[in-house]
């Protein structure tokens with residue numbers, strides 16, 4: 001099954017031969033490639049089993065706290081959400097937001113997201129590639145993207161942020177959350193590419209195996225990535241996840 005548009009993934013690919021596995025030896029030729037390219041396809045195939053990650057008991061407390069913080073941050077706001085997945089966080093935001101346009105590149109994800117109950121908030125969905133948000137600009141007072149930052153190739157973070165901010169009102173609030181390294185200590189990197197992006201080996205119930213880009217930036221790296229692009233930056237550390245909110249500077 002390959003339902004993805006051709007533009008579904010970043011195009012920056014590390015130079016051939018530059019890949020190493022976590023022990024520093026060359027990646028074997030039959031292993032899935034360690035490039036950012038397979039990410040969208042991986043999630044298209046994972047859609048039906050995606051929410052299992054939200055049922056892990058150790059994550060429960062963080063998820064509840066994150067939902068509370070998120071609901072506070074988006075109260076009364078008109079939200080553009082990128083990479084919404086199955087709508088888990090869309091639903092949390094819908095409790096207090098005024099409107100939400102929730103986007104994702106994968107129709108199987110959006111189909112699941114559409115099935116949720118969003119109460120009184122006006123929630124709409126659209127297929128959109130996070131790397132090509134041109135045409136999505138609107139009167140959004142908040143941009144949100146949950147558990148997406150870790151999938152950004154390091155060299156393309158500012159590129160993504162610039163495109164995302166351009167869709168929002170000047171000075172809009174922007175919210176991200178993602179995993180701290182502690183959350184995935186049971187899944188060490190399978191390999192590291194030439195620019196330092198780390199990849200995890202992920203197996204689906206079907207037996208398919210993907211190496212997907214998954215970085216664990218610390219607070220200083222996140223703050224550095226925002227240089228010149230943000231004001232009023234707040235970084236909150238929970239047990240296993242971080243939450244970031246700031247005001248976007250439109251460049």
Ligand SMILES: C[S@@+](CC[C@H](N)C(=O)[O-])C[C@H]1O[C@@H](n2cnc3c(N)ncnc32)[C@H](O)[C@@H]1O
Nearest residue numbers: 008040043083084085104105106129130146147
């Ligand atoms: C880690 S999941 C996060 C989903 C949701 N935000 C959540 O936290 O539950 C990453 C999501 O990114 C989506 N995705 C992957 N590549 C994308 C792209 N180029 N543009 C937009 N969404 C993409 C996947 O379909 C998937 O839903």
